[in-house]
Structure formats: structure tokens, C-alpha cells
Amino acid sequence: xxxxxxxxxxxxxxxxxxxxxxxxxxxxxxxxxxxxxxxxxxxxxxxxxxxxxxxxxxxxxxxxxxxxxxxxxxxxxxxxxxxxxxxxxxxxxxxxxxxxxxxxxxxxxxxxxxxxxxxxxxxxxxxxxxxxxxxxxxxxxxxxxxxxxxxxxxxxxxxxxxxxxxxxxxxxxxxxxxxxxxxxxxxxxxxxxxxxxxxxxxxxxxxxxxxxxxxxxxxxxxxxxxxxxxxxxxxxxxxxxxxxxxxxxxxxxxxxxxxxxxxxxxxxxxxxxxxxxxxxxxxxxxxxxxxxxxxxxxxxxxxxxxxxxxxxxxxxxxxxxxxxxxxxxxxxxxxxxxxxxxxxxxxxxxxxxxxxxxxxxxxxxxxxxxxxxxxxxxxxxxxxxxxxxxxxxxxxxxxxxxxxxxxxxxxxxxxxxxxxxxxxxxxxxxxxxxxxxxxxxxxxxxxxxxxxxxxxxxxxxxxxxxxxxxxxxxxxxxxxxxxxxxxxxxxxxxx
RNA sequence: GGGGGCGUAGCUCAGCUGGUAGAGCAAGGGACUUUUAAUCCCUAGGUCGUGGGUUCGAGCCCCACCGCCCUCACCA
Numbered sequence: 001x002x003x004x005x006x007x008x009x010x011x012x013x014x015x016x017x018x019x020x021x022x023x024x025x026x027x028x029x030x031x032x033x034x035x036x037x038x039x040x041x042x043x044x045x046x047x048x049x050x051x052x053x054x055x056x057x058x059x060x061x062x063x064x065x066x067x068x069x070x071x072x073x074x075x076x077x078x079x080x081x082x083x084x085x086x087x088x089x090x091x092x093x094x095x096x097x098x099x100x101x102x103x104x105x106x107x108x109x110x111x112x113x114x115x116x117x118x119x120x121x122x123x124x125x126x127x128x129x130x131x132x133x134x135x136x137x138x139x140x141x142x143x144x145x146x147x148x149x150x151x152x153x154x155x156x157x158x159x160x161x162x163x164x165x166x167x168x169x170x171x172x173x174x175x176x177x178x179x180x181x182x183x184x185x186x187x188x189x190x191x192x193x194x195x196x197x198x199x200x201x202x203x204x205x206x207x208x209x210x211x212x213x214x215x216x217x218x219x220x221x222x223x224x225x226x227x228x229x230x231x232x233x234x235x236x237x238x239x240x241x242x243x244x245x246x247x248x249x250x251x252x253x254x255x256x257x258x259x260x261x262x263x264x265x266x267x268x269x270x271x272x273x274x275x276x277x278x279x280x281x282x283x284x285x286x287x288x289x290x291x292x293x294x295x296x297x298x299x300x301x302x303x304x305x306x307x308x309x310x311x312x313x314x315x316x317x318x319x320x321x322x323x324x325x326x327x328x329x330x331x332x333x334x335x336x337x338x339x340x341x342x343x344x345x346x347x348x349x350x351x352x353x354x355x356x357x358x359x360x361x362x363x364x365x366x367x368x369x370x371x372x373x374x375x376x377x378x379x380x381x382x383x384x385x386x387x388x389x390x391x392x393x394x395x396x397x398x399x400x401x402x403x404x405x406x407x408x409x410x411x412x413x414x415x416x417x418x419x420x421x422x423x424x425x426x427x428x429x430x431x432x433x434x435x436x437x438x439x440x441x442x443x444x445x446x447x448x449x450x451x452x453x454x455x456x457x458x459x460x461x462x463x464x465x466x467x468x469x470x471x472x473x474x475x476x477x478x479x480x481x482x483x484x485x486x487x488x489x490x491x492x493x494x495x
Numbered sequence: 496g497g498g499g500g501c502g503u504a505g506c507u508c509a510g511c512u513g514g515u516a517g518a519g520c521a522a523g524g525g526a527c528u529u530u531u532a533a534u535c536c537c538u539a540g541g542u543c544g545u546g547g548g549u550u551c552g553a554g555c556c557c558c559a560c561c562g563c564c565c566u567c568a569c570c571a
Contacts (some may be wrong), residue, residue, distance in 0.1 A: 004523060060534090061527035081529060096521085110529050132506050135520055135532075147504035147520035147532095154563045155506095210570070255570045256496095352568080387571080395497065405571080412571065443570080492562065 005128045008093040012123060015089050020125040024101040026051045031072035034114050037106040045106025050075055051124060053165070053225065054098045055133075056331045064091055065115075068100060069168075076115040077102045097127035097165075122138050133166050157489050173477050173485060176295065177283060180476060181248060181469065183294050187287050188270060193244040194303060198233035200250070206451070207231030207390065208442035212251040213263070219373050228254035229466065230269045231390065232451050235419060238273055239454045246270035248469065260411065271464035276418040277402045280463035281379055284406055284414055285314050295476050303409055303478060308376060315378040319366065320400070322380060327369035331362050331384065332399050339365050358436075359386035369377055374407035389429040389445060391417035399439045408475055416465035423455035 009019045027049040037045035041225065052070035054133070061080040062303025067074045081088040081101075094100065101122035109115050110200050123319035134149020149166070150156055156163040164171050185195065203222070205212045207229030217224050230247050237245045272280065292301060292310040324330050327342050334342075343353040346368040356364050360385055374380070381399040385393065392403035402418035405428045420426050436444035473485035 056531070058530055058533055059527095060530060063528045063530080067531080067532085076531070082528075098518070102557070109531085113531070114527095115529085130505060130521075133521075146507080148508090149520095150503095152563080154502095157563095191513070206570045208571085255568070256568085256571090258566095261570065365571080411526070417571075494562080 005095050011093045021124045023053050029072035030075035037114050043188045051101040057096050078115045079118045097131050099124040133141045188246050196245050206445050213252045213254045234271050236454045239459045243273035266469035268467045273460040273462045275463035280416045280465050295396040319383050322370045377408050379404045392420045414467040419462045419464050421459040
């Protein structure tokens, strides 16, 4: 299969035509050429020069039809031996998937399709390997048959270039992704936020409960960790007087991979001095509502047959109240046997439930009873202290913290606090974490003395939030797996 | 990590209770100066994931390994 393409390359080069050009002066994208022809209203349109990949090729004796695809779409080309002259030799040695440039006059074929009648054909890059293209046939009765196509997820993700090349709809997901981050940046920029970049390689990781990736710095001969969160560095910036900061970047967590987890993923975090978590909740709601409007033009997105309404005010439920309502138990008052019994009622296996203690147990009760109900956009407010070592103690209930998470479709989209800025309180929380760590909790956080020192200088009261961009993208692009919204998801190396 | 499933031509798949492989599309050759599912004629293409084993004989059975998918666990 490949050899025929190499022979075509040799034949083309033997005729003095380079198989890989240096540049091409394109005058129109396919869609723009078609639009211009239609505006003109004449049988013969203007001359255009289009360029793209040859995605369909129908040689037919001394003429040939094909379709060229570029970023805007496809346009048909029509080549004739009597018009191309010597360049016809090139046309005879074209292969599907070659990159070509065609200059010619726009016309409409007998069948009615706007087409470039080629006066010049330029080979821009030879394709030596056929793309795994499918083919669809539409029968007279409207039924569609599909032959082949790239469906194997392994190949799609390993060879994302091929996946993108044959699936315009996949390319569209990543255009959408860029629109989303652009919208977010504009939203924050307009409100006086400064986009910053903080270290990815860190001597001490923190800001979340997760296992890190570890690497080694040769010159310093010391371990370094890939960050699991941006939080502690961004809060240092608040101390430094950068009052509104945000970062969009990758965090790395050395844990399992599944539909909603990739070892590196994109996190948005922003921090705002003199705001509390209520202010942040208002912003998160406004941002998401705006995003849904921007992307869909409406205020709802339909997912799994449910219209998720981002237009009306998001539901709000208290962590403790919500659990009491659905599980009939007060997690602040209940003892561990009570909570384990509740878990058993929800269907959690006894041996699994037996392993949960402390904050973990509370969190499991939440996940079992409340999380599944959080389909519409819902804020869950005021988490117990044990679950939130970086959040400020609640102003009216010392057992709680000022923290919320935002859920949609039962999935966490955002996590936010009134940021803990009392260095003595933070020190005590770190010490609790260290005790948990010594007791065997590998996800408990480290004591970060430099962060405490920063807080001692005085951090203004502030609200902050983290939003997982990949999961947000899954929602907005209606994709079932995080791999569908990450260009090159993590894979085991090919054997 | 546990459980389940899958890995056959470039792509998507079929292959009956084990008898040494098949389709469509793609590909190659030929015909064809308005096709778009082009059409018509002809042709070729596979160490059946890898390595062992059972058997007279294995794509099919057994074992191990590799990879992917689903699921559970872990992971807010």
C-alpha cells in the first residue's frame, strides 16, 4: 500500500516536481470561496487559490474530481487534462490525503456543486501513508452505510494526529476548548485579574490531597515534585500584593486513570483579595452562565435527557443539611458506627465501609447520599473542618469551614474557600495533616513552613476557587470521557 | 490492584461443535473529458497481539506475557 505512494512520489520527482513544497499562497479558505461565489451570483466566479488535504479523489479518465479540506471545510476541485497541460502528470500521481494547492476559477457543476476548476495544481506535501478513513454511503432511501473508519479508541488516542485528520468533529472539540479558555481569560482579565505562572516543579507539593509525581534535580541533587495544585503559590502572591491572580495550567496527580481522571489535567484557579466564598460563588455562577450562553447561545444544555439549566440561580444546599435530608443523619453529631451503618444502607459493602474513618468516612457518606442528587448546577456549602485544611473556619459555626463545591450531573466541577489566612490556624491544620500522614494517610498534606511564613507577613482576606477545565469541557462538549477533551491523553507506551 | 471482555487484511468486522482464513470499504492495473456511494472489467493483500503448551492437526482449547475497553477499588 505504501509502496504505491512511494512510486508516485518518485514519478512526480522524476518529472521535476518537488513532493514537499515550501509554501503556498492561499487566497481563500474553502468556506470563504464558496461564500464569495454565492455572493457573486454569476455562473463563473472569481479566481481563487485553495489549499488543503485531498480527502476525496475521483479520477475519471482525462478529468478528475476531488475534495480539498481545510480548516473551514471542504470544496470540490475539478481538474482537466486539457487545462492542466504538463501538470496533468502530477494529477495522475496524486494520492488520497496528499496536501495540494489548486488555483482556478469558481464554477458550478452540472450537479450543482460549487467547484474550483483547476488551472494550476501544486503538490504541497505527499502523503506516504494512507489515513484510516471511513466511508459513508447515503442510499436513495436516505439510509446511511458506513465502511471502516477510525473507531478503535486505542488508535484514536495513540495517533491523535490521524484521529484529528479524519474527524472534523474532533477538531471542533478542541476549537471549542480554546473558546472556553479564551472566554475564561477574558472574564477574569476584565475584572482586574492578573494571569500568572507559578512553579510546576516544587520542592514541596501541597494544596490538595493526592500522590505526586517525583523527579530529581541533578545539579541540586534533590527530589522535586510536579505540582498537584497551584493553590499555595497563588496565595503567596496575595501576600505580595497581587490582589487578583489566576492561573490556568496543568496539575499532576499520580493516581488511577479512568473516564474522569488523567494523570495531568488542566486546572483553573483564581484568588481575589477582600472577597469571601460567597463572592466567589457569585462569580463562578456568572462565569458558567456566561460560558453556556457563549457556547450554546442558550441557557441550558441537554445531557442524558436532562436539561441542565444554567440560566436560573444555581441551587444551594448545606453540606450538613443536605446529608441530613437524604441520609437522615447529622454528620456533625453522628459517631462513626452510625455513619458506617448509613453507608451500609446505601449499598456500600461492609468490608469497604469498615475501612473508612474520620474525614474520609464523612466524605463517603456525602458521596453516597448527596452527590447523586446534584444533577442541576448546585452549590454545596460549608464542609466540616476535617475535610478542608486550607479553608477558613466558618464565621458562625466553628465545626465547619467556609467552603463550597459546585456540582453538575453528580460531578464536582469546582472547589472554593474563604481562604484560611490566619497563620496560627493554618499551622495547626498542617500539624493535624502531619499527624494523619504519620498515621498512614499518604494523601495528607505536608507542613509547608515557607507558606506559614508568608501568611505571618499578613495575607488579606480572600476567596479562591479551583475549576477543573477538562471536566468542564466534558460537560460543555458533551463528551463521556476526559480523554475525549485532552489532545494527547496518557497511554501506556506501545509495545 | 480485583473481576469481566477484546486483540483476524490498511479500516470496520465475520469465521459454525478445533481440519491450516472470508466480506465490505480502502489498495494496485485497465476503460472513461461534469463526478460526488462515480461506474465497469481485472488483480493483489493476513507469521489470525507475542511466547509457550495440548493435539495427527489451533484463529478457535490451555498457560504466561503485552496492549486496549468496561467495571470495582484508589483518587474530593
